[in-house]
Amino acid sequence: MGLLFGSCGIVIGQHQDRADSLKLLLAENDTLSALSKMTILAQISAYSSSPDEVLLYADKLHKMASSHRHTGYTIEGLQSRGVAYRLMGNLKMALESLFSSASLAIEHGENRRLTTTYLEIANTYVANHDLKNALLYNKKAINIIRRYGDKEQLAINLLNTGYSYYTLNELDSALLLYNEAAPIFDTIGLDIGRAYIVGNKALVNWKQGQYDHAEKGLLHAIEMLDPLGDQFGIADYRNKLGRIYAEQGNTDEAIKHTLKALNISHELDMKEQLRDAYLLLSELYRTKRDYARAFNYQSRYVVYKDSIENSETTKQLANLRTEFEVSLKEKEIVLLEKRQLQNRGYIIIVIFLLLLAVLILLYFRQRFLNARLMAENQHQQHDEKIRNLLNVQETKALQAMVQGQEQERKRLSHELHNHFGSLLATIKVNMNAIDEKAISNYHTLTILVDQACADMRNLSHSLNLGISDNFGLVPALRELTQHLKQANQMEVEFAASMCQQQLDAKNEITIYRIIQELVSNVLKHAEATQLSILLTCFDEENLINIMVQDNGRGFNVEEAERTKSGMGLNSLREMIANLNGEIRFDSNPASGTTVNIDLPVISTMLN
Numbered sequence: 001m002g003l004l005f006g007s008c009g010i011v012i013g014q015h016q017d018r019a020d021s022l023k024l025l026l027a028e029n030d031t032l033s034a035l036s037k038m039t040i041l042a043q044i045s046a047y048s049s050s051p052d053e054v055l056l057y058a059d060k061l062h063k064m065a066s067s068h069r070h071t072g073y074t075i076e077g078l079q080s081r082g083v084a085y086r087l088m089g090n091l092k093m094a095l096e097s098l099f100s101s102a103s104l105a106i107e108h109g110e111n112r113r114l115t116t117t118y119l120e121i122a123n124t125y126v127a128n129h130d131l132k133n134a135l136l137y138n139k140k141a142i143n144i145i146r147r148y149g150d151k152e153q154l155a156i157n158l159l160n161t162g163y164s165y166y167t168l169n170e171l172d173s174a175l176l177l178y179n180e181a182a183p184i185f186d187t188i189g190l191d192i193g194r195a196y197i198v199g200n201k202a203l204v205n206w207k208q209g210q211y212d213h214a215e216k217g218l219l220h221a222i223e224m225l226d227p228l229g230d231q232f233g234i235a236d237y238r239n240k241l242g243r244i245y246a247e248q249g250n251t252d253e254a255i256k257h258t259l260k261a262l263n264i265s266h267e268l269d270m271k272e273q274l275r276d277a278y279l280l281l282s283e284l285y286r287t288k289r290d291y292a293r294a295f296n297y298q299s300r301y302v303v304y305k306d307s308i309e310n311s312e313t314t315k316q317l318a319n320l321r322t323e324f325e326v327s328l329k330e331k332e333i334v335l336l337e338k339r340q341l342q343n344r345g346y347i348i349i350v351i352f353l354l355l356l357a358v359l360i361l362l363y364f365r366q367r368f369l370n371a372r373l374m375a376e377n378q379h380q381q382h383d384e385k386i387r388n389l390l391n392v393q394e395t396k397a398l399q400a401m402v403q404g405q406e407q408e409r410k411r412l413s414h415e416l417h418n419h420f421g422s423l424l425a426t427i428k429v430n431m432n433a434i435d436e437k438a439i440s441n442y443h444t445l446t447i448l449v450d451q452a453c454a455d456m457r458n459l460s461h462s463l464n465l466g467i468s469d470n471f472g473l474v475p476a477l478r479e480l481t482q483h484l485k486q487a488n489q490m491e492v493e494f495a496a497s498m499c500q501q502q503l504d505a506k507n508e509i510t511i512y513r514i515i516q517e518l519v520s521n522v523l524k525h526a527e528a529t530q531l532s533i534l535l536t537c538f539d540e541e542n543l544i545n546i547m548v549q550d551n552g553r554g555f556n557v558e559e560a561e562r563t564k565s566g567m568g569l570n571s572l573r574e575m576i577a578n579l580n581g582e583i584r585f586d587s588n589p590a591s592g593t594t595v596n597i598d599l600p601v602i603s604t605m606l607n
Contacts, residue, residue, distance in 0.1 A: 019047035038064055038073045045080035049268075055084035075101050075113045079120055086124045094124045115144045115153050122160060131164045138164065155184035155193055163200060171204050178204075195224035199237050206244055214244055235264035235273050242280050246287075255284050275304040420456055473508035474498060474535070477515065481533065484519065491530045499537035499544070499601065510579070511535070511546065511599070517572050518548040518595055526552025528592060537601070546597040554587040 022044045026037065041061040048054045062077030078101035085094035098121045105114035118141040125134035138161040145154040162177035178201055185193035202217025218241050225233050242258030245251070258280050265273035278301035285294035427449055439445065474496045481494040503511075515533060522528055528550035536545045560569070576583045580600055587593040 016047065016049040019044050019049070019053070022047065034064065034068050035070075038068070038070060042073060042076050042080070045077075045084075051084050051087035054080060054087065058084055071104065071108045072110060072113060075105050075108075075110055075117070078104070079113070079117055082117075082120055082124065086120075086127055091124055091128050095121065098124060111144050111148050112150060112153075115141045115148075115150065115157075118144070119153075119157055119160065122164075126160075126164060126167075131168055134164050135161060151184050152188050152190060155181040155188070155190070158184075159193065159196055159200065166200065166204060166207070169207065171207055175201065175204055191224065192228050192230060195221050195228065195230075196233065198224065199233065203240060206240070211244060211248055215241070218244070231264045231268055232270065235261045235268070235270060238264070239273055239276050239280070242277070242284075246280060246284060251284050251287055255281065258284065271304055275301060278304060473503065473512060476508075476512055477533065477535065480516070480519070484531070490528070493530075493532040494535075495533075496535040497537060498535070499539055503601070507601075510575075511544065514572065514575065514597065515546060515548065518546075521569070522548070522550045522552065522593075525555070526550045526593060528552030542601050544599045544601050546599070547594065549592065549594045551592040554589045554591070554593050557585045557587050560585075 022040050026032070026040050026044070032040070038061060041057050041064065044057045045054050045061060048057065058077050058080035061073060062081060065071075065073035065077050078097045082094045082097035082101065085091070085097060098117055101117045102114060102121065104110075105117055118137045122134040122137040122141070125131070125137065138157055141157045142154065142161070145157060158177045158181035162174040162181070165171075165174035165177065178197055181193070182197045185197060198217050199221030202214045202221060205211075205217060206214035218237050222234050222237050222241075225237075238257040238261035242254045242261065245254035245257065258277050261273060262277040262281070264270075265277060278297045282294045282297035282301055285291070285297065477494055477496065481492045484490055484492045515535075519531070519533075522531055530551045532547075532549040534545075534547040534549075536547075537543070538545065573583060576597060576599070582598045584596045585593065586596070
C-alpha cells in the first residue's frame with residue numbers, strides 16, 4: 001500500500017469530519033478574504049472522502065484561483081481535480097488535469113507543487129496498472145525532493161515507489177526504499193507513514209515465505225492505522241491477512257479477517273477489495289464444505305469481477321483514445337523541464353562568469369598592490385642606505401671635528417704655556433730683580449703677575465685637559481672631579497670599571513666630551529650640591545655605560561622631548577645617535593636628574 005499526496009498534504013482514506021467542519025466554517029463566514037477562502041477550499045478537497053465532493057471543491061478552488069491569478073492554488077486546484085477523477089475511475093481526465101498542473105508548476109518554478117503533481121501522476125498510473133510510468137514519475141519526484149529537501153514528501157514517495165516495486169515482485173528494491181523511508185517517518189513523527197512501512201514490509205515478508213513476520217507485521221500495522229481512521233489501508237491489510245491464513249490452512253482466522261475487510265469495503269465502495277474478499281471467502285467456505293455460502297460468494301465475485309473488467313476495458317479504451325494526447329502532454333512537460341534546466345544552466349554560466357570576473361579583478365588588484373608594495377620597499381631600502389651612508393659620514397665628520405678640536409686645543413694650550421707662559425715667567429723674574437721701593441705699586445704688580453701666571457696655567461690646563469697621549473680617560477675624569485670639588489664647592493663622586501681592552505684616544509676623547517657636556521649642564525642649570533659620575537664597561541655585551549646623577553631641581557623630560565629643547569642637549573643627542581648609542585633621562589624635582597647613556601664598543605671603539 002502507498003500514501004496518496006493531495007493538494008494540501010497527504011490524503012489517506014480522507015478525514016470527512018475535518019472536511020465537514022471546514023465546509024461549515026466556509027458557509028458561516030462571508031467576511032473571509034479570498035486567500036482564506038482558497039485555503040479552506042484546498043483543505044476540503046484534501047480531506048473529503050467523496051470523489052464528487054473533491055471534484056466540486058477542486059473546481060471552485062481552480063476557478064477562484066484563476067480569477068485572482070494565484071498560481072499556487074491554481075496548480076493545487078488542478079491537482080485535486082485530477083485526484084477526484086482518478087477516484088471516480090476516469091483516468092483520462094485525471095491525467096489531463098495532472099499534466100496541466102505539472103506544466104503550470106514547471107513554468108512558474110513551483111518545485112514543491114510539481115513534486116506533488118508528479119506523485120499524483122504516478123498514483124494515477126498505478127491505478128491503471130501501468131507501473132512502468134508510475135515508477136518514472138516517482139523517480140522524477142524523488143529527484144526534485146532531494147534537491148529541495150522536503151523530508152515528508154521524500155518519505156511518502158519512497159513508500160509509494162517501494163509499493164510499485166513490490167507489485168512488480170522486485171522485493172529487494174522495495175525493501176531498500178522502505179528502509180530508507182522508515183527513519184524519515186520516525187524523524188518527522190508521521191504515524192501513518194510508520195504504519196504503512198510496517199504493513200508493506202510485512203507484505204514483502206509474505207512474498208518471501210516468512211509467514212510469522214508477515215502475520216505480526218500486518219496485525220501491528222492494522223493496530224497502528226485503527227486510531228488514525230484509515231479504513232482503506234485496514235481493509236486491504238485484512239484481505240492480505242485472510243490470504244496468509246488461508247495459505248497456512250487456518251481457515252477460521254482467514255474468514256474472520258476477510259469478513260472484516262468485506263464490511264469496510266462495502267462502506268467505502270472499494271470494488272477491488274470487494275472482489276478479492278468475495279473470491280477468498282468462496283474458496284474458504286468451499287474448504288469448509290459450506291457450498292451454499294461458497295456459491296453465494298462466488299456469484300458476487302463474478303459480478304464484481306465483470307464490473308471491474310468492463311470498467312478496466314473502458315479505461316483501457318479511453319486510455320488508447322487519449323494516449324496520443326497524453327504523449328503530447330508528456331512531451332510538453334519534457335520540453336518545459338529542458339527549458340527550465342537550460343535556464344538554470346544560463347544562470348549558472350552567468351554566475352560563473354561573474355565570479356571569474358571578480359577573481360580576475362582581485363588578481364590584478366593584488367598584483368598592483370604587490371607591485372606598489374615592492375616599490376615602496378625598494379624606496380625604503382634606498383632611503384635606509386642613504387641614511388646609513390649619511391650616518392657614517394656624520395660619524396666620520398664628528399670624529400674629524402672632535403679630533404680637530406682636540407688638536408686645536410692642544411695647539412692653543414702649548415702656545416699659551418710655551419709662549420705667553422714664558423713671557424709671564426720672564427716678567428716675574430725681572431720684577432723680582434727690581435727694588436720694591438723703586439716702584440710705588442710694586443706689591444700690586446707682583447700680585448697681578450702671579451694671578452696672570454696662575455690664570456694662564458689654568459687656561460692652558462683646561463684647553464689640554466684630560467687626555468694626553470700618555471694620560472688616559474679615567475685619570476682625566478678623576479682630575480675633572482677634583483677640579484669640580486675645588487672650584488664649585490660641590491660633593492662629587494666618581495667611579496669607573498673599565499674594559500679589559502684599552503680604548504683608543506679618539507673614543508676616550510669622545511666619552512670625556514660627553515661627560516664634560518653633562519657636567520656643564522649640571523653646573524649651568526641644575527643648582528645641585530651633589531654630583532655622581534659612574535663609568536662602567538660590560539665586556540660580554542661590548543657596551544660602555546655612562547651614568548651622571550645630580551640632586552638638582554630637575555626638568556620636564558616629556559616637554560623637552562616634545563619641543564626638542566632641554567638645556568643644550570640637542571647636540572648631545574645627535575652625537576650619541578651618530579655613535580649608535582642610547583640616552584635616557586629620569587628627572588623630577590624631588591630626586592634631581594639621572595642621565596643614562598649606553599655606547600656600543602664593538603669594533604668601532606675597541607682597538
